[in-house]
């Protein structure tokens with residue numbers, strides 16, 4: 801009986817949180833010496849109201865910031881934002897060179913096989929827990945520099 805109760809709780813917490821859900825979650829693999837990484841996923845909003853992602857946290861880092869990229873005179877730069885809107889009956893994508901979560905001040909090594917826990921908090925008070933597998937950023941590995949100006 802206990803098992804069933806737990807399973808129901810798990811399901812409702814992960815995917816059915818009244819209309820908000822995530823997909824395609826992943827965290828960027830970084831060298832053990834790195835103090836930062838980034839998390840990417842899609843947030844879907846099936847509800848009638850738009851909501852904002854207002855906060856995020858993880859057991860892996862001291863701080864999780866919400867970032868976006870803005871075009872500053874032709875150069876794409878990261879910028880911290882206080883919220884990320886998720887439109888009603890729509891979605892927002894967090895992906896490389898776009899919106900993302902920044903894990904700053906890593907407290908432990910992000911292993912290849914890890915699933916990184918991230919708790920998302922929304923303007924309507926809802927929380928979503930994301931378990932994001934670790935993946936290498938595709939391409940030529942030339943993207944790390946654009947995260948280095950921060951701290």
Ligand SMILES: [Cu+2]
Nearest residue numbers: 867878902947
């Ligand atoms: Cu960033």
